[in-house]
Amino acid sequence: MYENIHLYLIFLPVAFALITKAIRRCVIVEYFSMAASFVLLAISYMFLTGVGTLASKTLKSPIFGDGLFYADHLSAFMAFLISLIFFITSIYSGDYLESELKRRVISERKVSDYYFRGFLFVSAMMLVVFINNIGLMWASVEATTLVSALLVGFYNTRESAEAAWKYLIICTVAIALSLFGIVLLNYAIISSKVPGLSLDYSLLSTAGKFADLSIMKFSFVFVLIGYGTKAGLAPMHTWLPDAYSQSPAPVSAMLSGVLSACSTYSLIRFEHIARLSTGQNFASDYFIVFGLLSLFVAFPFIVLQNDIKRLVAYSSIEHTGIIYLALGFGGPFGLIAVFYHTFYHAVLKSLMFLTAGSIISVYKTNEITKIKGLFEHHKFLAVAVFIGGLGLCGMPPFGIFFSELMVLFVGLTAKKYLAAALYLICLSLIFIGFLNHLSKMTFGHYAKCHAEEAFECENCNRATAGCRALDVNVGFKMKLAIAILFVISAVSGIYMISALKEAMAQAVALLMTPGL
Numbered sequence: 001m002y003e004n005i006h007l008y009l010i011f012l013p014v015a016f017a018l019i020t021k022a023i024r025r026c027v028i029v030e031y032f033s034m035a036a037s038f039v040l041l042a043i044s045y046m047f048l049t050g051v052g053t054l055a056s057k058t059l060k061s062p063i064f065g066d067g068l069f070y071a072d073h074l075s076a077f078m079a080f081l082i083s084l085i086f087f088i089t090s091i092y093s094g095d096y097l098e099s100e101l102k103r104r105v106i107s108e109r110k111v112s113d114y115y116f117r118g119f120l121f122v123s124a125m126m127l128v129v130f131i132n133n134i135g136l137m138w139a140s141v142e143a144t145t146l147v148s149a150l151l152v153g154f155y156n157t158r159e160s161a162e163a164a165w166k167y168l169i170i171c172t173v174a175i176a177l178s179l180f181g182i183v184l185l186n187y188a189i190i191s192s193k194v195p196g197l198s199l200d201y202s203l204l205s206t207a208g209k210f211a212d213l214s215i216m217k218f219s220f221v222f223v224l225i226g227y228g229t230k231a232g233l234a235p236m237h238t239w240l241p242d243a244y245s246q247s248p249a250p251v252s253a254m255l256s257g258v259l260s261a262c263s264t265y266s267l268i269r270f271e272h273i274a275r276l277s278t279g280q281n282f283a284s285d286y287f288i289v290f291g292l293l294s295l296f297v298a299f300p301f302i303v304l305q306n307d308i309k310r311l312v313a314y315s316s317i318e319h320t321g322i323i324y325l326a327l328g329f330g331g332p333f334g335l336i337a338v339f340y341h342t343f344y345h346a347v348l349k350s351l352m353f354l355t356a357g358s359i360i361s362v363y364k365t366n367e368i369t370k371i372k373g374l375f376e377h378h379k380f381l382a383v384a385v386f387i388g389g390l391g392l393c394g395m396p397p398f399g400i401f402f403s404e405l406m407v408l409f410v411g412l413t414a415k416k417y418l419a420a421a422l423y424l425i426c427l428s429l430i431f432i433g434f435l436n437h438l439s440k441m442t443f444g445h446y447a448k449c450h451a452e453e454a455f456e457c458e459n460c461n462r463a464t465a466g467c468r469a470l471d472v473n474v475g476f477k478m479k480l481a482i483a484i485l486f487v488i489s490a491v492s493g494i495y496m497i498s499a500l501k502e503a504m505a506q507a508v509a510l511l512m513t514p515g516l
Contacts, residue, residue, distance in 0.1 A: 005043060005046065005047050005050075006047070006069055006071055006075075006079075006126075006130045007069075008043050009040065009043055009044060009047070009079055009083075009126045009130070010123055010126045010127050010130060011123070012036075012039070012040065012043075013036075013040065013119040013120065013122045013123035013126065014119070014120065014123050016032075016033070016036040016119045017115070017116045017117075017118075017119035017120050017123070018116075019032065019036075020032065020033060020112050020115040020116050020119065021112055021116050023112065024112075026097070026098075026101070026108055026111045026112075029111060029112055029115055030093070030094035030097070030098075030111075031094075033090050033093070033094075033115045033118075033119075034087075034090050034091055034094065036090075036119070037083070037086050037087040037090040038087055040083045040086065040087070040122065041080075041083040041084060041086075041087040043083075044076075044079045044080045044082070044083035044084075045080060045083075045499075047071075047076050047079060047080070048076045048077070048079070048080045048499045048500065048503055049499045067132060067200060067202070068131070068132055068133070068136075069130045069131060069132055070130065070131070070132035070200075070201055070202050071130060072506075072507065072510055073502070073503040073504070073505075073506035073507040073510065074129075074265070074268075074503075074507035074510070074511070075129045075130055076503050077339065077343075077500065077503040077504055077507060078129040078261065078262070078265055079126060079129055079130070080500070080503075081257075081258055081261065081342070081343060081346055082122060082125050082126065082129070082258045082262075083122075084346075084347075085253065085254060085257045085258050085346055085347075085350050086118070086122050086254065086258075088350065088354075088481050088484055088485055089250035089251075089253050089254055089350065089354070089481065090118075090250075091477050091480055091481040091484070092249070092250050092253075092354050092357075092477060092478050092480075092481035092482070093114070093115075093118075093248075093250045094475070094477050095474075095475025095476065095477040095478045096248065096249060096250060096357060096361075096475070096478060097111050097114060097248075098475065099361050099475065100248075105155065106154075106155070110154070113154075114151075114154060114248070117147060117150045117151050117154075118151065118251075118254075120147045121144065121147045121148055121151060121254065121259075124140060124143040124144040124147050125144055125258060125259065125262050127140040127143065128140040128141055128144065128262045128265065128266060129262065129265060132200045132201055132202055133198075133199050133200050133201070134182055134185065134199045134200075134201055134204070134269070134270065134273075135182055135186070135199045137201075137266055137269070138175065138178055138179055138182055138266075141175060141178075141227070141230065141262065141263060141266055142172070142175050144259060144262060145167075145168065145171045145172060145175065145230070146168075148167075148251075148254075148255060148259060149164045149165075149167055149168040150164075151247060151248070151251045151254075151255075152164040152167055152243045152246060152247045152251065152255075153165075153246075154247065154248055154251065155246070155248070157246075159242075159246050160246040160247075162242070162246075163239075163242035163243050163245070163246035163247075164243070164246075166238075166239050166242055166243070167239040167242070167243040170229065170236070170238065170239040171229060171230050171239060174225060174226045174227075174228075174229030174230060174236060175226050175227075175229075175230065176226070177222045177223075177225050177226040178222060178223045178225075178226025178227055179226070180222050181218075181219045181220065181221070181222030181223035181224075181226065181270075182199070182219070182223065184215055184216075184218055184219035184222065185199070185216070185219045185270075185273070186199060187215065188212060188215045188216060188219065188277075189204075191212065191215075201269055201273070204273045205272055205273060205276075212277075213277055213278060216274050216277040216278050217274075217278055217282060219274065220270065220271065220274040220278065220282070220283060220286075221286070223267065223270050224267065224283075224286055224290075227263045227264070227266050227267040227270075228263075228267065228290060228324075230259075230260075230263035231260045231263040231264050231267070231320050231324075232260055232294075232316055232317050232320045233290045233291075233293075233294050233317075233320055233321070233324060234290070234293045234294040234296070234297035234298070234317060234321070235293065235297065237294070237297065237317050240313055240316065240317060241301075241310045241313045241314060243255065244256060244309060244310070244312070244313035244316065244353075245307060245309040245310045245313055245366070248357070249309075249353050249354055249356060249357020249358075249360075250353075250354065250357070252309065252312075252313075252353040252356075252357075253349065253350035253353040253354055254350075256312075256313070256316040256346075256349045256350070256353060257345070257346035257347070257349050257350045257353075258346055260316065260320060261342050261346060264320075264323060264324075264338075264342070268327070268338075268511070271283050271327075272511050280330055283327075283328075284327075284328045284329070284330050285328070286328070287324045287325065287327040287328030288324075288325060288328030288329070288416065288419050289328075290321070290324055291321045291322065291323075291324035291325030291326075291327075291328055292321065292325065292419060292422055292423065292426075293321070294317050294318065294320055294321025294324065295318055295321040295322070295325075295422075295423065295426040295427075295430075296426065297317060298314045298315065298317040298318035298321065298426075298430065299318075299426055299429055299430050299433070301314045302314045302315060302318070302430055302433045302434060302437075303429070303430075303432075303433035303436075305368070305437070306367055306368050306369055307366045307367065307368065308356045308359065308360065308366055308367075308368055308371065308441070309353070309356050309357075309360070309366055310366075311368065311434075311437060312349065312352045312353055312356055315349070315352070315392060315430075315434070316349060318426075318430055319341070319345045319349070319392075319400075322341060322403075322404065322407060322423075323338055323341055323342060323345070325407060325411070325419070325423060326338045326341065326406075326407045326410060328416075328419075329407065329410040329411045329413075329414045329416055329419075330410075330414060331410060331413070331414065331512075332508050332509075332512050333406065333409070333410045333413070334407075334410045334414075335507075335508040335511055335512065336406065336504065336505070336508055337403055337406040337407045337410055339504040339507060339508070340399065340402070340403040340406065340504065341400065341403035341404070341406075341407070343399070343492070343500070343504075344398070344399035344400045344403055344489065344492065344493070345400065347399075347485055347488050347489045347492065348388060348391050348392045348398065348399075348400060348485075348489045349392065350485055351384065351388045351482060351485035351486055351489055352385070352388050352389065352392055354478070354481055354482050354485065355381060355384045355385045355388060355482055356385070357478075358381055358474050358478050358479075358482065359371060359374065359378075359381055359385065359441070361474065362377070362378060362381065362474065368437055368440060368441060369440070371440075371441045372440065372441065372443075372444040373443070373444050374441050374442045374443075375442050375443060378474070380474070380479060380482075381474065381482075382442045384482050384486060385438065385441065385442065386438050386442045387486070388485075388486065388489070389434055389435075389437075389438045390435070390438070391489055391490070392434070393427075393430065393431040393434050393435070394427060394431065396493070397490060397493045397494055398489055398490060398493045399489065399492050399493035400493075401493065402493055404427065407423070408420055408423065408424060411423065
């Protein structure tokens, strides 16, 4: 039953994308996309619960033959996470795009373009998590870059076009470095003269030490820089704040929540292969350095930020740093922390980006200094952004509190005392800065009139000196998506569904087994 289910997750989104282009009416496209994304979520959950029957193996395909695709519990975990976030953002997107249509920010044709690109984006990410060949995995990661760049530049404004090109150029150059690392890996395979060995992960992960140590070290460094750039690691992060802030809110949620995780997934696969030749400590040092650097870079920009979406974007750099720090601390508990933090971060960061998008639609501005009195005017959004922001900073009972605590525990257990201390200091300072921004937006009084800003106010139907009356109407489906994410993020810190826990535990067991 589960042998070919991966093909549905890869190719159904392509079919759905083509259907959205054929539908003319925006309302029909919206509801079709919600239904289609739910189908993908249901299939991915079926795969998650049934992956135990596959264990860890190459998958048969009636069209592509054996060996092209590979699945294990890590693949199932990633596929479920991608489907979950995409489904929730699809719920949100309907009312979000409708509000953009009313404001004449986009045309009706752009609505079908949005869903078309979104489904292709999901297909590319699914290909990343199911492809067996390391070279084709690289090509799949590059495909996610190309498709997501179209979503970043969705609004066709000067700023969004600039952000899309910046993202495309920086990530493409970085991914080219990863390709060079894979070429070095292929050279090591040829030099090893091991019969039957190829770039297939299923073979390399069971091959033991087959490569020259120096070649594998160089190979890993190039791949780390390439995939690390795509994940948003500092100092290769410069594309990220622009791309996340200029994208539609649901796209920002997908980029931060799951695309970054796909890049990290690819690196984890490669590191598993490299570790057989280099040992654990070599990659560990690089992960710790880049992880701490990301925390240090994120801190001042979070504290001094005045753009709500860029604030959440820099928080993504912080949490990417935490994930890589956990990878650096290593061991089974380090990997457990990575997977739990990846899940919690995807849900909470999606919550924050969708809430930020709703706040911007109410206040008609991204500037934090102009967003005040949120609790007075829109209690739902106030609770979502304030409590969600605290959860993102690691407050219990949200899951990030437990995963961040786990990272600290693993660091101390590994006797990385300096790194653990710096990690704790950065988290504390970022928490203070984030709380300051949340308090300013949530509390206080919003003054409608600002003499320096004079324009015709549509809400008041009169010319007023700087009148900025709020449109407090937020669509039901936007609220529903935010509420679902809020509940998942709060409950998952206390209770995680057994299939998801089992998938993460088995993924750790597979990755920690030398030569599988």
